[in-house]
Every structure is written in C-alpha cells, then in structure tokens.
Amino acid sequence: MDDILKIADREFKSRFMIGTGKFPSDEIMNRCLEASEAEIITVAVRRVDLENPNADIMSALDPKKIFILPNTSGAQNADEAVRTAMLARGMGLSNWIKLEVTPDPKYLWPDGDETLKAAKILVKEGFVVLPYIGPDPVLAKKLEDAGTATVMPLASPIGTNKGMKSVDTIKIIIEQAGIPVVIDAGIGSPSDAALAMELGADAVMINTAISASPEPVKMAEAFKLASRAGRFAYLAGMAEKRDTARPSSPTKWLVK
Amino acid sequence: MFYEEFLKINKELIKKAVNSGDKTRVETAVKKESVSYEDFLALLSPAAASLLDSMAIRSREMTQKHFGKNINMYIPLYISNECSNECAYCGFNRKNKINRKTLSEEEVKAELEGIKSLGYNSILLLTGEAPDKAGLDYVARCVALARKYFTQVSLEIYPMDTDGYKKLVDNGATGLTVYQETYDPETYKKVHLSGQKKNFEWRINTPDRAAQAGFRKIGIGALLGLYDWRTEAAYVGAHAAYIMKKYWKTEVSVSFPRMRGSSSGFKPSEIISDKELVQMIFALRIFTKFAGITLSTREAADFRDNMISLGVTNMSAGSKTNPGGYVGSESEGQFEICDDRSVREILDAIKSRGYYPVFKDWADTFGGNK
Numbered sequence: 001m002d003d004i005l006k007i008a009d010r011e012f013k014s015r016f017m018i019g020t021g022k023f024p025s026d027e028i029m030n031r032c033l034e035a036s037e038a039e040i041i042t043v044a045v046r047r048v049d050l051e052n053p054n055a056d057i058m059s060a061l062d063p064k065k066i067f068i069l070p071n072t073s074g075a076q077n078a079d080e081a082v083r084t085a086m087l088a089r090g091m092g093l094s095n096w097i098k099l100e101v102t103p104d105p106k107y108l109w110p111d112g113d114e115t116l117k118a119a120k121i122l123v124k125e126g127f128v129v130l131p132y133i134g135p136d137p138v139l140a141k142k143l144e145d146a147g148t149a150t151v152m153p154l155a156s157p158i159g160t161n162k163g164m165k166s167v168d169t170i171k172i173i174i175e176q177a178g179i180p181v182v183i184d185a186g187i188g189s190p191s192d193a194a195l196a197m198e199l200g201a202d203a204v205m206i207n208t209a210i211s212a213s214p215e216p217v218k219m220a221e222a223f224k225l226a227s228r229a230g231r232f233a234y235l236a237g238m239a240e241k242r243d244t245a246r247p248s249s250p251t252k253w254l255v256k
Numbered sequence: 257m258f259y260e261e262f263l264k265i266n267k268e269l270i271k272k273a274v275n276s277g278d279k280t281r282v283e284t285a286v287k288k289e290s291v292s293y294e295d296f297l298a299l300l301s302p303a304a305a306s307l308l309d310s311m312a313i314r315s316r317e318m319t320q321k322h323f324g325k326n327i328n329m330y331i332p333l334y335i336s337n338e339c340s341n342e343c344a345y346c347g348f349n350r351k352n353k354i355n356r357k358t359l360s361e362e363e364v365k366a367e368l369e370g371i372k373s374l375g376y377n378s379i380l381l382l383t384g385e386a387p388d389k390a391g392l393d394y395v396a397r398c399v400a401l402a403r404k405y406f407t408q409v410s411l412e413i414y415p416m417d418t419d420g421y422k423k424l425v426d427n428g429a430t431g432l433t434v435y436q437e438t439y440d441p442e443t444y445k446k447v448h449l450s451g452q453k454k455n456f457e458w459r460i461n462t463p464d465r466a467a468q469a470g471f472r473k474i475g476i477g478a479l480l481g482l483y484d485w486r487t488e489a490a491y492v493g494a495h496a497a498y499i500m501k502k503y504w505k506t507e508v509s510v511s512f513p514r515m516r517g518s519s520s521g522f523k524p525s526e527i528i529s530d531k532e533l534v535q536m537i538f539a540l541r542i543f544t545k546f547a548g549i550t551l552s553t554r555e556a557a558d559f560r561d562n563m564i565s566l567g568v569t570n571m572s573a574g575s576k577t578n579p580g581g582y583v584g585s586e587s588e589g590q591f592e593i594c595d596d597r598s599v600r601e602i603l604d605a606i607k608s609r610g611y612y613p614v615f616k617d618w619a620d621t622f623g624g625n626k
Contacts, residue, residue: 022320022323022324022325022326023324023325023612024325024610024611024612025607025610025612033411045619046407046616046617046618046619047614047617048616049377049615049616051615052377052615056616073619074617074619074622075502075619075621075622076472076505076623079323080621080622080623083621084619084621084622086621087620087621094302100506103504103505104504104505105505105506105507105546106500106504106546116611158348159322161319161321162319199564208324211324211325212321223500237268243427
C-alpha cells in the first residue's frame with residue numbers, strides 16, 4: 001500500500017521537502033533535488049525576479065517535476081506576509097503559501113501572533129496555508145482551527161543544524177494535530193530527520209543541512225533515506241522501551 | 257541613543273585591550289559559539305595576527321551558516337557631488353575645485369535605466385551634504401523614481417532628522433548607510449573643518465534616528481586611515497551590537513572603507529595593510545555573527561576575490577563614483593575605484609569560487625515599499 005502524504009487537495013509520495021536558499025549554484029540545487037526525490041521545494045518570493053528570467057531561480061526549476069511552494073520569507077508582520085502571498089499569487093506562482101513571519105532578522109524566530117493573524121486572512125482569501133511556527137502546541141491548534149493546511153514547527157532555530165531540540169512539545173503537536181505536521185528548520189543531520197519521522201511527523205523540511213554540506217548531493221540522498229527509515233519505523237511501531245530485560249515467554253512453564 | 261552609550265565606553269580600556277590581547281584568549285574566542293566584547297577586543301589585538309588562519313576558518317563557517325554561499329550584489333549611484341562640508345579627506349570637500357553636479361531627474365532616470373540593464377535590483381543612492389541643492393524633497397523624488405526600477409533602494413546620504421528619514425522610507429527607501437568616519441572625537445574635530453558634519457553627536461546618533469524612522473537595513477563603519485584601526489573597529493563593533501540589540505528588527509551591515517586617493521590630496525595618518533583589514537573583518541564577523549559585511553570596489557580585485565569565501569556578504573561591481581558616471585558624465589568622483597572589472601567578470605569570479613551572486617533579495621511588499 002502506498003504511503004501517501006496528503007496536504008489539502010494534493011498528494012505526495014515523498015515526505016521530504018527541500019528549500020532553495022544557500023545553494024552555491026542552481027546546478028547543485030537541481031542535482032540535490034534529483035537525489036532527494038523531494039516533490040516540494042520552497043522558493044522565497046523576495047528572490048523571484050520575473051523581469052530577469054534568465055537570472056532567476058524559477059528558470060532553474062521545472063514545475064512539471066516538482067511542486068514549487070512560494071514562501072513569505074523576509075516578512076516581518078502579518079500585513080507584509082499577506083501582501084507577499086498575494087504578490088506570489090499575482091505572479092502566477094501558486095495559491096499555496098508557506099507562511100513565514102519573522103520580525104527578527106537574526107534568529108528568524110517566527111512571530112506566533114502575526115502568523116495567526118496572517119493565516120486567518122489568507123485562508124479567507126482562498127490560500128492553502130502552510131505556516132512556519134515555533135514548537136507551540138496551542139498555536140498549532142489555533143492555526144488548524146483557522147483552516148491552515150499544515151503546521152510547520154521548527155526543530156531548533158533556523159540554519160543552526162542543532163536538530164530536534166524541542167522533542168517534547170513537537171510530540172504534543174503531533175499527537176493533537178488533525179492536519180499534517182512538517183518539521184521545519186534546525187534539522188541538521190539525517191538522524192534528526194529520522195527521529196522527527198519516527199515521532200510521527202508527516203514530513204520534514206531541509207535546507208541548510210544539505211546546501212552547507214561539503215557534498216550536498218550525497219547529503220540530499222542521505223536525508224531521503226533517513227526520512228524514509230524514520231517513516232517506516234513509525235508505521236511499523238516501536239518496541240517498548242524498558243529499563244530491564246524481560247523473558248520473551250514468561251508463561252512458558254505453564255505449557256506441559 | 258548611541259552617543260550616551262559611547263560616553264560610557266572607557267576609551268583607555270579599549271586601547272589597552274586591543275593592544276595587549278593574549279594569544280590564549282584569541283584561541284579560545286575563535287572556538288566559541290558567541291564571543292564577548294572582551295573576546296572581540298582580543299581578536300583585534302596584535303596577538304591575533306598570528307592566528308589569522310583560524311579566524312578565517314571561523315569567519316567562513318559563521319558566514320556560511322547564516323548567509324549561505326550567497327553574495328548580495330548592489331551598485332552605487334551618485335546623484336550629487338555638491339557638498340557644504342569641509343572634510344579634509346573627501347573629494348567632495350566644498351573647497352575643492354571640482355566639476356560639481358546634481359543630476360536632474362531626467363539624468364537620474366537615464367542612469368537608473370543604464371544600471372538596470374546590467375541586471376541589478378538593488379541600488380545605493382549617494383549624495384554629498386548639500387540640503388539646498390540635493391535636499392530632502394529631491395532625494396525623496398529620486399528614491400521614488402528608483403523604486404520604479406529596483407526592489408531595494410538604499411541611501412548613503414547626509415544625516416537627517418527622524419521625520420526626514422520617515423519621508424524617505426515612505427517613498428520606498430529600504431536601507432541607510434552612514435559612516436561615522438572616525439569614532440575618536442578629537443580626530444573627528446580635526447578633519448571636519450566646517451559644515452553640519454562637524455557635529456559628532458548628531459552623526460553618531462544617525463543610525464538610531466534611521467532605525468526609528470523604519471529603515472530595515474542600516475550600514476555603519478569607520479573610514480580607515482583617520483585613526484588607529486583597532487580602536488575604530490572596537491567602536492564599530494560596539495555600535496553594531498548596540499543597534500542589533502536595541503532595534504531588534506533591523507539588519508545591520510558593516511563596511512570597512514580604506515581611504516583611497518581623492519582630489520582632496522589628504523594623506524591618511526596610517527595605511528591599513530591587507531593583513532590588518534582582513535583581521536578586522538574576521539574579528540567583526542566572529543563578534544557580530546549576524547551582521548552583513550560589505551566590500552566595495554575601493555578594494556583591489558584580487559583582495560575582493562580572496563575575501564568572497566571568508567566573510568563577505570555584499571559586493572558592488574561595475575561602480576562609478578561620479579554623478580552621471582554610468583552614462584559618461586565628466587563630473588568628479590568621490591574616491592578612486594580599485595576594482596574596475598565589468599559586472600560579468602566579477603560575477604564569474606564569485607561563481608568560480610562556488611558562491612551565488614544574488615541580484616534580488618527583497619519584495620515590493622516589505623517595509624517602506626508601498
């Protein structure tokens with residue numbers, strides 16, 4: 001049976017999304033895409049330059065091969081994010097939007113209030129909204145109630161590669177969610193991605209850990225395998241963790 | 257305002273620290289995730305000079321972590337070389353007999369179109385300090401005009417009050433760069449002989465006013481060659497850290513302009529070597545890990561090429577420093593260009609080092625852009 005990730009009205013075989021930032025060239029980005037078998041790639045609207053099609057990131061991507069998810073990176077408040085989403089739709093990119101509202105240019109920590117405010121507006125405007133959030137279970141539920149298609153909690157601050165620093169709250173988000181949970185930001189190694197998937201996350205989003213690797217293409221493949229392994233483990237169900245050994249057949253003596 | 261903080265900084269302690277750092281402290285600082293101000297001073301000291309390689313590696317790592325392998329491309333456009341100030345080191349000094357020019361709006365338009373055809377999306381508009389010839393209204397009109405062609409319009413103009421800056425932000429300006437020139441008040445007094453620029457406090461508080469007016473990006477720096485570079489760098493670092501903490505939504509970038517020959521004939525009090533400049537850049541990167549670092553065409557081609565992978569995040573290419581220079585005007589420039597390669601040649605240099613030149617990194621929907 002196929003294990004399909006369904007977000008809004010779209011289905012994806014891959015549970016691994018990839019970002020476009022920080023790659024040294026379009027060629028390496030495309031080779032990573034191929035190796036990763038990712039089906040969703042995010043593109044910052046602020047980077048899209050339709051006036052210069054040859055020098056633009058969009059010219060390097062084939063929308064037939066990969067779903068291009070525009071993001072609002074750079075927006076510092078709900079108003080900027082909403083207008084950026086509208087701009088993306090106006091450019092003909094998509095009515096899907098990865099909602100990022102990060103007033104702090106240093107750690108790019110998402111602003112929960114402004115994200116929720118923007119999400120409510122965008123959902124009403126007919127967007128499929130995938131919000132980037134801190135690992136906050138209450139905010140995740142509020143966004144779901146507002147009609148977002150996913151929630152995308154960060155594992156640790158963006159670009160840090162520090163991995164799953166918020167396991168406890170992410171577990172709560174996953175347990176309570178009625179929509180897909182995509183772990184976004186901070187995943188630094190394939191084992192982090194595997195852990196996220198083992199916990200029951202629906203997908204992972206990776207950028208820096210691949211683009212900043214000395215061998216990005218090989219690393220993209222490593223993440224593909226790790227996220228699959230984590231997903232298989234989740235589907236299989238983990239054996240219980242125990243402090244002591246137990247006999248495998250404690251009632252064997254009854255059988256004579 | 258920063259001037260109050262500046263007064264609290266013990267200049268003698270800084271001087272002592274930057275001149276007596278110990279090697280062990282530098283070795284430790286280079287390995288830290290976040291370095292203290294004292295560590296930063298040690299990184300500026302002569303003791304750090306023998307550890308440049310370790311600093312370079314750390315600078316590269318930290319830059320790639322936050323900025324990736326991206327180099328943001330910008331280009332300067334001088335819209336006026338009129339100036340009412342008498343700055344001893346500057347080609348625009350009002351006493352210098354040079355061809356003065358303030359571009360008409362038609363001329364600005366022609367320059368903008370010329371630059372746009374090079375592929376740029378980010379422009380830096382510059383003027384001297386001549387409020388009667390290139391005043392607020394004129395600059396605001398130029399900003400609005402530039403916004404029709406470019407997604408980012410930054411300014412390097414004379415200090416204004418917060419309301420003036422707000423008007424520029426409302427017209428679409430996104431960033432402001434203002435160099436303190438020197439953080440030493442005595443030297444400042446000696447080289448700024450007359451004009452509004454003589455007011456040290458007004459100038460040092462300019463980034464505060466700019467941030468309060470809503471500029472999203474603020475650039476600072478010192479003009480290297482006026483005073484002891486280690487001390488200047490110590491103050492630039494303190495100023496950058498102050499802005500980042502107080503105006504937490506504002507991006508800060510730092511530039512390191514070395515004094516170049518100009519029609520002023522001014523002789524720098526010290527010549528900063530490549531090795532010293534590099535140490536300063538690495539120290540600032542390690543201390544202010546989120547700050548952008550700008551390297552203009554004041555620097556030579558091979559120096560710039562070698563720095564691409566070691567901490568730089570913003571570069572200009574194909575620059576002219578005289579008003580009307582892109583369409584062939586004969587007005588005077590502010591300083592000599594050292595890297596006069598074409599845009600294409602510089603892009604090739606960036607790409608050949610495995611880096612990505614970024615021309616557009618801003619949306620019309622951000623900040624002052626309406």
